[in-house]
Amino acid sequence: MFVLALLPLSYIAWKFSTDRLGANPIRELEIETGLWTIRMLAVALLVTPVRRIFGWNWLAKYRRMLGLFAFFYACVHLSMWVGVDWFFAWGDMWHEIVKHRYILVGMLTWLILLPLAITSTKGWVRRLGKRWVVLHRLVYLAAVTATIHYLWAVKKDTFFPVVYLATFALLLGYRVIDARRKSSRARPPRSGASAAA
Amino acid sequence: MLIRKPADIKSSEITPEHMALNRRKFLAAAGVATAGVLGTGKVLSAFAAPHQQNDKPNTYEEITTYNNYYEFGTDKEDPSKNAKNFQTRPWTVKVDGLVKKPADYQFEDLVKPYKLEDRIYRLRCVEAWSMVIPWQGIPLADMIKRFEPLPSAKYVQFTTLMAPDRMPGERQPILPWPYVEGLRMDEAMHPLTLMTTGLYGKPLPNQDGAPLRLIVPWKYGFKGIKAITRISFVEAQPRNTWQLANANEYGFYANVNPEVDHPRWTQASERRIGQFRRQKTLMFNGYADQVAKMYAGMDLRKNF
Numbered sequence: 001m002f003v004l005a006l007l008p009l010s011y012i013a014w015k016f017s018t019d020r021l022g023a024n025p026i027r028e029l030e031i032e033t034g035l036w037t038i039r040m041l042a043v044a045l046l047v048t049p050v051r052r053i054f055g056w057n058w059l060a061k062y063r064r065m066l067g068l069f070a071f072f073y074a075c076v077h078l079s080m081w082v083g084v085d086w087f088f089a090w091g092d093m094w095h096e097i098v099k100h101r102y103i104l105v106g107m108l109t110w111l112i113l114l115p116l117a118i119t120s121t122k123g124w125v126r127r128l129g130k131r132w133v134v135l136h137r138l139v140y141l142a143a144v145t146a147t148i149h150y151l152w153a154v155k156k157d158t159f160f161p162v163v164y165l166a167t168f169a170l171l172l173g174y175r176v177i178d179a180r181r182k183s184s185r186a187r188p189p190r191s192g193a194s195a196a197a
Numbered sequence: 198m199l200i201r202k203p204a205d206i207k208s209s210e211i212t213p214e215h216m217a218l219n220r221r222k223f224l225a226a227a228g229v230a231t232a233g234v235l236g237t238g239k240v241l242s243a244f245a246a247p248h249q250q251n252d253k254p255n256t257y258e259e260i261t262t263y264n265n266y267y268e269f270g271t272d273k274e275d276p277s278k279n280a281k282n283f284q285t286r287p288w289t290v291k292v293d294g295l296v297k298k299p300a301d302y303q304f305e306d307l308v309k310p311y312k313l314e315d316r317i318y319r320l321r322c323v324e325a326w327s328m329v330i331p332w333q334g335i336p337l338a339d340m341i342k343r344f345e346p347l348p349s350a351k352y353v354q355f356t357t358l359m360a361p362d363r364m365p366g367e368r369q370p371i372l373p374w375p376y377v378e379g380l381r382m383d384e385a386m387h388p389l390t391l392m393t394t395g396l397y398g399k400p401l402p403n404q405d406g407a408p409l410r411l412i413v414p415w416k417y418g419f420k421g422i423k424a425i426t427r428i429s430f431v432e433a434q435p436r437n438t439w440q441l442a443n444a445n446e447y448g449f450y451a452n453v454n455p456e457v458d459h460p461r462w463t464q465a466s467e468r469r470i471g472q473f474r475r476q477k478t479l480m481f482n483g484y485a486d487q488v489a490k491m492y493a494g495m496d497l498r499k500n501f
Contacts, residue, residue: 023259087473157371
């Protein structure tokens, strides 16, 4: 799984080193690493639904790694923008962040993912207990802001951003329904009580 | 054929040697290994290059594989793939509206009376990338004089071919088709404005807008309408396609202006294709001396 998650990066690096990224390779690097951040988020968020639906519990152990890979691709993406696209021109970058909402949303996404990556260790899971679960629900917010960042970056071809947005809505919807079902099972069945009355 | 080469400038003179070499190397480098060496070399030299204005023309390869031409797809590489078999003959250009000589011209007849001129222009895309391109064409002013516009003609409107069966992008509702652009009469008559039929001394490749496109070097690239089939002389300001699609982001004038940001991109700097570092964008794309007076007294923030 570790090797699998690195394949996209190797492919991008191979295309870069063999001059296959077209006439504007810097833009391609940004687009590709950004897209793989969103894809990795989608794959990480798919783990639990797939596990529940198909009973593939062995997938559980890969969830953290996939989430961390999403953060990893986000870091590569951000460093492309900082170090390659803008070549550490901090003033210009600040101007970009405050003036252009899609940059701002992208930055926000990275800032949401950062604490999630930090608290992904066993120690932090133990220390935070129930609060860890609440905190890590923020990953759905990050998925949505990442896709809005993508949506606002494109000009008119909004098909794929909308597809990703729908995917994340579906994944979140499943988790909400699943949680409802579980909590109604845990509580005494109210409908039964009213029927008895 | 009717594409005549100008006697004074040979196209070999404007084809930089490194480009000819690149093309030869490109052919030789069919193997991944060779291509790898080339790529790394290019990347390394790009890293070493200092941050400076450098108006060396872009390579034929760059100009013909990195195109915004939504009629053939929205990705930059799409037009070079999807326009391969696009037929540009026979080609008719309808000239109508407020002119003394409205007519349907065959492309050959339209360009026949003129000597083609070579013009190396900067091209600045609204997406903050740029190129330097050796175009070939006819000053639009010369062509317009022949149609004898009436004094009531205040604007020129251009329309791209509408043929969804031949232009796959037109089957998608990405933009309101067909693509329309326009110029104020004085802009259309400006000596820099070029009706373009060629690139690097050769007929225009399909992906760059064959057989006939507009080039207005002090405006953002989207003003350079491609595959023109109609030129109309009108009284009211035309509604150009990108303005129709998103009036907050794209205006009629679309003059390159580093001081007026696009809502999503900075316009203060740009990346010259083939170079590593961004460079400052110049007012009117560096053509201010020739064109600024046309906009004297206008609020360029409002008329973006």
